[in-house]
Amino acid sequence: MSLNKLVGGDCGGNNALVQLTNIVGRDASITQNLSQADRFVNEFMAQNSQAPQTFNMNALLNNMPEVEKSNISKTLQLPSTSKISNIHTQRSVPWQAGPSTSFMSAPMLPFNMPYQPLLQPQPSSSVQIQYVNEADLQKITDNDVKAKAQEYVSSVQEDDELAYNQFMSFMKRISAGELNLGETLEGEEKQMSKDEIVEEMAEKFKDEWAKLSDVNDDWNNEIANGIAKEYSFTEGNVMLENKSALEIGKEKLKMGDIPGAVLCFEAAAQQQPDSAEVWFLLGTTQAENEQDPLAITALKKSLELDPRQLEGYITLAAAYTNENMGKYAYLTLLDWLKASPKYSDMLPQDINPQKMNLKELEAYVTSLYLKAAQLNPAQIDPDVQNALGVIFNINQQYDKAVDCFKAAIMVSSDNAKLWNRLGATLANSDRSEEAVEAYHEALNIEPGFIRARYNVGITCMNLGAHKQAAEHFLVALNQQYKAKSMHPNASNTDTSSSTIWTTLRMVCSFMGEHDVAKLVDERNLSELNKFFEVDS
Numbered sequence: 001m002s003l004n005k006l007v008g009g010d011c012g013g014n015n016a017l018v019q020l021t022n023i024v025g026r027d028a029s030i031t032q033n034l035s036q037a038d039r040f041v042n043e044f045m046a047q048n049s050q051a052p053q054t055f056n057m058n059a060l061l062n063n064m065p066e067v068e069k070s071n072i073s074k075t076l077q078l079p080s081t082s083k084i085s086n087i088h089t090q091r092s093v094p095w096q097a098g099p100s101t102s103f104m105s106a107p108m109l110p111f112n113m114p115y116q117p118l119l120q121p122q123p124s125s126s127v128q129i130q131y132v133n134e135a136d137l138q139k140i141t142d143n144d145v146k147a148k149a150q151e152y153v154s155s156v157q158e159d160d161e162l163a164y165n166q167f168m169s170f171m172k173r174i175s176a177g178e179l180n181l182g183e184t185l186e187g188e189e190k191q192m193s194k195d196e197i198v199e200e201m202a203e204k205f206k207d208e209w210a211k212l213s214d215v216n217d218d219w220n221n222e223i224a225n226g227i228a229k230e231y232s233f234t235e236g237n238v239m240l241e242n243k244s245a246l247e248i249g250k251e252k253l254k255m256g257d258i259p260g261a262v263l264c265f266e267a268a269a270q271q272q273p274d275s276a277e278v279w280f281l282l283g284t285t286q287a288e289n290e291q292d293p294l295a296i297t298a299l300k301k302s303l304e305l306d307p308r309q310l311e312g313y314i315t316l317a318a319a320y321t322n323e324n325m326g327k328y329a330y331l332t333l334l335d336w337l338k339a340s341p342k343y344s345d346m347l348p349q350d351i352n353p354q355k356m357n358l359k360e361l362e363a364y365v366t367s368l369y370l371k372a373a374q375l376n377p378a379q380i381d382p383d384v385q386n387a388l389g390v391i392f393n394i395n396q397q398y399d400k401a402v403d404c405f406k407a408a409i410m411v412s413s414d415n416a417k418l419w420n421r422l423g424a425t426l427a428n429s430d431r432s433e434e435a436v437e438a439y440h441e442a443l444n445i446e447p448g449f450i451r452a453r454y455n456v457g458i459t460c461m462n463l464g465a466h467k468q469a470a471e472h473f474l475v476a477l478n479q480q481y482k483a484k485s486m487h488p489n490a491s492n493t494d495t496s497s498s499t500i501w502t503t504l505r506m507v508c509s510f511m512g513e514h515d516v517a518k519l520v521d522e523r524n525l526s527e528l529n530k531f532f533e534v535d536s
Helices: 003-007 016-029 036-047 059-060 066-075 132-138 144-154 168-177 188-192 194-204 206-213 218-226 245-254 260-271 275-290 292-305 310-322 326-339 358-374 382-394 398-411 416-428 434-443 448-461 467-485 496-509 514-521 525-532
Strands: 084-087 101-104
Touching: 036 245, 144 168, 144 358, 188 448, 245 260, 245 275, 260 275, 260 467, 275 292, 275 310, 275 448, 292 310, 310 416, 326 358, 326 382, 382 398, 382 416, 398 416, 416 434, 416 448, 434 448, 448 467, 448 496, 467 496, 467 525, 496 514, 514 525
Parallel strands: none
Antiparallel strands: 084 101
C-alpha cells in the first residue's frame, strides 16, 4: 500500500484507516452474544469514532505569523551544489594507504517553526484521564485495594473469557486477602531512595564492570580484536619434511619470494618451537605478506622467548597500528624502551601505564620518545625516529610522521620497511605522487615486498589510475600464488590475501568491467592476467 493511500484525503486517495474503522464498526454491529469485555471495547470505540486527522502543512502555515512564514521560506531554500564541499576522511590504518572516502555534506537546515503537537486531543471524547500523585498513592491502604479488587471480581465474574486469565487470578488473591499491597517488595527495599538503589546496583555489578574495564591483561584481550593466541599454520606444508626449512626460508626472503619464505618459516617454527629467531622471521615476513594478525601472533611468541629482540617491538607496534589497535601499539613501544639498554633508565618506576586511558598513554609515550631523541641530538637513532613515526601515525599527525621517517632513512636508506612506511604516511596526508616514489624505493630494495606493491596499487586508485592499480594488485597476487607449488594439494590451497582480492574487485567496478569483476569473485587469476596483460 502506498503512503498516500494510507494517510488520507489531504495526501491523496481514500483514507484506508477510515475504511478499516468502518469495516470494524460494520462487522461489530452484526456480532451476537457479546461478552462484557467486548461491550467495554465497543463503548470505547463509539466514544472515539472520529476519523484520524492527517497532518496539513497548509493549515499549519496559515496559523503562523507572516514573519515566521518568511523565515521558513528562506530556511527551506537548499544551497546550490557548488556550495556543498567534499570532505575527505583519512583511513585509520596508517600503513595501508587506502583510498580516501569522500561524500557530499550539506549543512543542517534549522527550522524556525514554533512547536505544535501533531496529535491534538479529541474535543468530542468523553474519556477522562485522572492522574494520581505519589503522595495520594501512599495513603492507599491494603483494605482499599482489597475492596477495589472485590468490586472488580464481582463485576466480571459471569464473563467466561476473563474468569481464568492471570490478571483475574491476581485480583482474586488480593480480594481474598492472600496478597497485600507491597508484598512483592522485600524488607527495607520498599523504603529505599533512588540514590540507594543506584549504589546497590553499582555494588552488585562492580565485578562485571571491572572485568570489562580491565586493561592489565592486554595480550589475552586481543582475542576480541581478531588476534589468535596461537599461530594458525598452513596445512599441507611440504617443507615440514625438510630439516633445512629455516635456511631455505632465508634464501627465499633474499630472492623476494615472500610467500615461499613464510611457508619455510612456518615449517621451521613447528620444527623449532622454542627458537625466538624463527618466530621473529615468521612474524616480520608475514607483516610484509599483508597478514598482520598472523604477524602479531608470531612476533609476540618471539618476544616471549627473547625480550631482547628490539626490532620485533617496532614491527609489532606497526602491525598493531595497521589493525587499529593503538593502545597495544603504545604499550609495545614502551616495552621497546624497557628492553633497550640505552633507554631503559628513562621509564619512571612509580607510573603504571596500564591504568592510563588512550589519550594519557599517547601523551606519556610521546614524551618519552621525544626525550629519547633529544638525549643525543647530534646523532640520529633510526629506531627512535621509526617509533616516533609510528606514534604520529596513530594520532594522525602525518607531517611529523613524515619528518621522523625521513630522518630514519637518512641513517638506514636500505631499509625497505622505512620506505614503505614513509610512502603510506605520505599517501595518508594526500601526497600521493611522493608516496609512489617512496614505494618504488621500497620495491627496488625488496622486489617481493607484497605490502609495498599493494600500497602502490592503493595510491594509483587515489590518483584515478585504475588500470595501473589493478596491475599492481595482480603482481602481488601472482607473488603469493608462487607458494602453491609447496603444497601437495596445490589446487585446493589458497595462500593469497583476501584484502587484495577485495580491493581488486573494487577497481574493476570503478572501471565498469563487471564481467571482469566476476573473474575476481571466482579468483580466476589466469584469466585476469590475460585481460590486464600481466605476466604471471
